Amino acid sequence: MRPVGSKYLLEEPLGRGATGTVWRARQRETAGAEAAVAGEPGETVAIKVLKEELAHDADVVMRFLRERSVLLRLAHPNIVRTRDLVVEGDLLALVMDLVDGPDLHRYLRDNGPFSPVAAALLTAQIADALAASHADGVVHRDLKPANVLLAGSDGSGEMHPMLTDFGIARLADSPGLTRTHEFVGTPAYVAPESAEGRPQTSAVDIYGAGILLYELVTGRPPFAGATALEVLHRHLSEEPRRPSTLPEPLWTVIQRCLSKRPEERPSAENLARALRAVASGIGPHASPAQAEAALGVAALLAPDPAPATVPGTGGDGGTGGGDADPTQVLPSGAGSYDPAAATSVLPSTGGQGGQGAPGGQGDPTRAMPPMPMGAPAGGPQNPDGPHPWESQMRAARDRNEQTQVQYLDPTEDPLRRRPQRQPAPQRPQQPPYRQQPAPYQQQPQAPQRRQEPPPQRYEPQRPPAREPRPRREPRPRSANPMKIPGLGCLKGCLFTIILLFVAAWLIWELTPLQEWIGTTRGFFSQIGHVFTSVQHFVQKLGG
Numbered sequence: 001m002r003p004v005g006s007k008y009l010l011e012e013p014l015g016r017g018a019t020g021t022v023w024r025a026r027q028r029e030t031a032g033a034e035a036a037v038a039g040e041p042g043e044t045v046a047i048k049v050l051k052e053e054l055a056h057d058a059d060v061v062m063r064f065l066r067e068r069s070v071l072l073r074l075a076h077p078n079i080v081r082t083r084d085l086v087v088e089g090d091l092l093a094l095v096m097d098l099v100d101g102p103d104l105h106r107y108l109r110d111n112g113p114f115s116p117v118a119a120a121l122l123t124a125q126i127a128d129a130l131a132a133s134h135a136d137g138v139v140h141r142d143l144k145p146a147n148v149l150l151a152g153s154d155g156s157g158e159m160h161p162m163l164t165d166f167g168i169a170r171l172a173d174s175p176g177l178t179r180t181h182e183f184v185g186t187p188a189y190v191a192p193e194s195a196e197g198r199p200q201t202s203a204v205d206i207y208g209a210g211i212l213l214y215e216l217v218t219g220r221p222p223f224a225g226a227t228a229l230e231v232l233h234r235h236l237s238e239e240p241r242r243p244s245t246l247p248e249p250l251w252t253v254i255q256r257c258l259s260k261r262p263e264e265r266p267s268a269e270n271l272a273r274a275l276r277a278v279a280s281g282i283g284p285h286a287s288p289a290q291a292e293a294a295l296g297v298a299a300l301l302a303p304d305p306a307p308a309t310v311p312g313t314g315g316d317g318g319t320g321g322g323d324a325d326p327t328q329v330l331p332s333g334a335g336s337y338d339p340a341a342a343t344s345v346l347p348s349t350g351g352q353g354g355q356g357a358p359g360g361q362g363d364p365t366r367a368m369p370p371m372p373m374g375a376p377a378g379g380p381q382n383p384d385g386p387h388p389w390e391s392q393m394r395a396a397r398d399r400n401e402q403t404q405v406q407y408l409d410p411t412e413d414p415l416r417r418r419p420q421r422q423p424a425p426q427r428p429q430q431p432p433y434r435q436q437p438a439p440y441q442q443q444p445q446a447p448q449r450r451q452e453p454p455p456q457r458y459e460p461q462r463p464p465a466r467e468p469r470p471r472r473e474p475r476p477r478s479a480n481p482m483k484i485p486g487l488g489c490l491k492g493c494l495f496t497i498i499l500l501f502v503a504a505w506l507i508w509e510l511t512p513l514q515e516w517i518g519t520t521r522g523f524f525s526q527i528g529h530v531f532t533s534v535q536h537f538v539q540k541l542g543g
């Protein structure tokens, strides 16, 4: 057991991320006044020991100390509380409350997607946490299922999401570690402005929340690709595709969160409110008024008039980033991309040039090659040393937990396996103000895989599912199985000739045609006469 400072003892690793390793630890003695939570000897805590690269960077240490008060101050029921920050020699560590439960990424992988109502309620709680941190000027910047821990997901039914890793992204993008204009994040969850190195605000967290919500209901994030660059391209240029099972109001929320323009995304507070309105309006017990309110959710999604800015990205009017930065054309097809990749430091402009940089395109750990652009504008970088991006990607490769993009077999999709619609009573016939608990008052239920989902479903106005028609045997066309090519055409021709013959006979016999022509012969004798004339003519020709 390794001591951390004089107050904590590391017991066993809980998991490793790009920025450090999280340990289950025990408190040895009560912490001093500098800690937010003094704790009791013997108490179990979680400690994130930051990676050595971070701990060796003077700038990170400075930032760690400077942000100490912000991190310790962040208190919200949906934020994992940071109890203490330890700086000792080469060691930087965050002491947190130990959350007994899986992270959301693992939970999704093991249990499959959530119902739209459960997903909306879960994301509403995450939006609550974001609203509190944004009000305090703290932008998370790395919102993703792996950074949401689920307390109380032990089968008791209630699920309590807790956002963790606050401020870590901010520590990791120290100018000493990453070059100017680079960003920290995970490609599948990165907002377009971060991908382009434009100024960032709290709207990047709203984008992350939109991606997370999409993933909760579908099992996978909206933009995937073989390489990190491909994923970033999609964030910049593609619109997400609407899954067919997604209720209209929830889709409206997702679309607004995933708006390419940060100023069009809702504030975290409005997002939470809108998601609760949607959850109560799309459930089966929704009153007509609640359903109506859900359909008008767009009106609730007002943007934040004064979004919190991310220092150093230009969003604060500071030195980094800047509006003048041109939109980049990202080279595609380079490198490999693990969608499970941990938080990454991706060069978005500037860089050391692709070919000569260590760990170039041939390096499979590389998710994004350096851009062939200008020289780095950032801090004192050693051009020969490995870029932190490389070591972070190597860490990602070493991780035990790999995010898996889950493609759900439609037959196993609990969203599709909804109960058959009964000829249910029409909504207007329901007593309008029943004493029912509103769906937003219910805690999101843990979805059980391969179990019938709870009937918290949005029923769009669709006709009831039809019985599939019995398959018809192809009609036998003929008793003769032999197929003669052109037979159909021949039959048609013969039929036409007979038809013409009969028509000519009728015209000849029933009209005064024969008198006009001056012959009084019947039709058949006239035909015979014509044939005889032709025969004589041919014989004459033949001599």
Ligand SMILES: Nc1ncnc2c1ncn2[C@@H]1O[C@H](COP(=O)(O)OP(=O)(O)OP(=O)(O)O)[C@@H](O)[C@H]1O
Pocket (backbone or CB within 6 Å): 014, 015, 016, 017, 018, 019, 020, 021, 022, 046, 048, 080, 096, 097, 098, 099, 100, 102, 103, 142, 146, 147, 149, 164, 165, 341, 342, 343, 344, 401
């Ligand atoms: N406070 C905590 N209590 C219990 N387990 C935790 C706590 N914080 C993190 N963990 C667990 O530790 C593991 C590693 O966490 P960490 O945040 O370092 O990884 P990550 O989020 O996957 O990576 P990164 O954010 O660096 O890309 C995760 O599996 C997470 O479930």
